Amino acid sequence: MKQNYPVNGSNQSGNRNQTKPFSGAHEPATRNSSYRSVILAVSGSLLCVVAGERAAGQSAGTAPQGSGQMQEETAQTLPPAIFNGINMIADNQWPSQPLQPASPPLYSPNSAPAAPAPVTPPAASSESSTVTVTNSPAPAVTPVATTDANTSLELPGMALPQPKVYQNELSASADFMYGRGTITVPVGYGLSQNNSIPGSAVPIGRQAVSADRSTIYYGGTVSYSYGRSWYLDFSAENGRSTGSTTIDIPNLVNGEIPSSFDVNDTWYQMYLRYNFKNGFLAGTRFGAYLRGGVSLVQATLTANNNATSLGGKPVGPGSEYSDHDNTFDVLGNLGFGLTYSLHSTFRFKAGLQLEGEGFGGDRSQDIDESFDLQLFNPNATPLSGHTTINDTVYGAIGRLMLHAEYKLGNSGRWKLTGDLGVMTIYSFVTYPGAGTKDELLYGPYAKAGLSFLF
Numbered sequence: 334m335k336q337n338y339p340v341n342g343s344n345q346s347g348n349r350n351q352t353k354p355f356s357g358a359h360e361p362a363t364r365n366s367s368y369r370s371v372i373l374a375v376s377g378s379l380l381c382v383v384a385g386e387r388a389a390g391q392s393a394g395t396a397p398q399g400s401g402q403m404q405e406e407t408a409q410t411l412p413p414a415i416f417n418g419i420n421m422i423a424d425n426q427w428p429s430q431p432l433q434p435a436s437p438p439l440y441s442p443n444s445a446p447a448a449p450a451p452v453t454p455p456a457a458s459s460e461s462s463t464v465t466v467t468n469s470p471a472p473a474v475t476p477v478a479t480t481d482a483n484t485s486l487e488l489p490g491m492a493l494p495q496p497k498v499y500q501n502e503l504s505a506s507a508d509f510m511y512g513r514g515t516i517t518v519p520v521g522y523g524l525s526q527n528n529s530i531p532g533s534a535v536p537i538g539r540q541a542v543s544a545d546r547s548t549i550y551y552g553g554t555v556s557y558s559y560g561r562s563w564y565l566d567f568s569a570e571n572g573r574s575t576g577s578t579t580i581d582i583p584n585l586v587n588g589e590i591p592s593s594f595d596v597n598d599t600w601y602q603m604y605l606r607y608n609f610k611n612g613f614l615a616g617t618r619f620g621a622y623l624r625g626g627v628s629l630v631q632a633t634l635t636a637n638n639n640a641t642s643l644g645g646k647p648v649g650p651g652s653e654y655s656d657h658d659n660t661f662d663v664l665g666n667l668g669f670g671l672t673y674s675l676h677s678t679f680r681f682k683a684g685l686q687l688e689g690e691g692f693g694g695d696r697s698q699d700i701d702e703s704f705d706l707q708l709f710n711p712n713a714t715p716l717s718g719h720t721t722i723n724d725t726v727y728g729a730i731g732r733l734m735l736h737a738e739y740k741l742g743n744s745g746r747w748k749l750t751g752d753l754g755v756m757t758i759y760s761f762v763t764y765p766g767a768g769t770k771d772e773l774l775y776g777p778y779a780k781a782g783l784s785f786l787f
Contacts (some may be wrong), residue, residue: 499746499786502558506782508570510550510756514773516574517541517762518594518636519658519722521582523702526718537716538583541767544594546576548774552600554782564606566624571599577639580654582704590654593639598632604666618684620672628692630662657701662726664694672736679745686736686752693727696762728760732778746787752780 521539552570573596580590604626614621636656640648668690676683699721706713734754741747756778763769 504784508780512776523718544578548574566604594636628664634658688732696724725763
């Protein structure tokens with residue numbers, strides 16, 4: 334509502350005086366008043382500038398060196414740093430107040446988070462005001478742990494694809510050996526069941542004849558592993574030995590029967606093997622394993638006279654003397670392996686490998702033996718007999734090889750393996766009534782295989 338005030342004569346005169354133009358008498362006083370107003374305004378502006386520079390100087394004391402305008406713009410526009418040199422706070426999470434430059438600099442090698450610089454409140458003015466400063470807490474930095482072969486490699490905020498670790502391994506291999514050496518042939522055990530020569534009180538003697546042989550072995554092995562430390566091995570080997578000797582039956586004939594023999598033996602073996610991956614040999618060129626298991630050996634021996642005449646009389650091969658043995662061995666095995674790396678890359682590895690194994694157990698032999706005495710006495714009847722004997726068998730196996738591996742494909746899940754070297758088997762057989770005889774086999778050895786990781 335507008336109010337009307339009475340206007341008297343004095344008021345009217347005052348109003349008239351204000352609206353009148355300056356007269357010549359009042360002009361100097363008015364000009365002096367205007368100069369004073371300008372001087373006061375300029376002085377106030379200078380004081381504000383000085384106060385602003387002083388506040389800026391205090392802030393710049395803790396800020397990085399450089400252009401003042403660029404530092405101020407960087408502090409007001411950049412979000413706080415989670416990691417040195419990396420800003421990862423969303424726009425809607427920035428604090429409402431401009432951020433002061435961090436100390437130490439953003440790209441400082443110091444892993445500790447930079448402490449926020451103190452905020453200097455604005456200079457006091459003539460009007461009372463309240464300034465609220467909000468400090469965002471510095472985010473915690475999680476230290477990166479050191480990694481080893483069994484841990485995954487990850488960077489903060491970034492997941493790297495990790496190589497898959499395959500725990501299972503399945504492998505198969507084939508092997509071959511050509512050997513030469515000696516073998517023992519039991520003679521007279523079957524014939525001795527007649528106690529003595531017909532018409533004579535002299536008993537038939539027993540002995541084990543040592544004979545030269547050549548042997549070919551071939552077979553294969555299947556192996557499975559979980560964790561690639563423990564392995565379960567199954568193997569089968571078949572051998573064929575041939576040779577010739579002179580049969581000497583004590584108290585019956587003395588070196589009168591040239592004979593040939595043939596031995597066919599098959600080995601079935603099961604082993605539990607442990608590889609030392611991270612043991613006392615870790616960090617060296619050496620590797621080692623231990624294994625133990627059981628072997629079952631089944632063999633057939635056949636010996637016959639191979640002469641075309643005996644005692645000046647023509648005879649046919651095998652018509653005068655024959656010996657047929659079926660043997661079965663149950664053996665325990667304990668062995669080791671030692672490898673030395675000569676060259677190793679991701680794709681190809683080569684080294685030397687030494688294997689040793691001891692074995693021992695029992696052998697059972699069923700012997701059928703026959704001999705035609707008419708060769709020496711036309712009135713005599715042929716002799717024949719059957720018996721079963723138990724022998725003790727023990728010995729050792731050694732291999733020295735050059736071992737090689739080659740990985741196929743980018744992942745290396747398929748692997749070719751090969752071995753080339755020499756192998757030796759040295760054993761002892763204790764025959765009842767004939768003592769302990771030794772047997773030897775040695776020769777080149779080769780093995781090739783393929784394995785798969787899954």
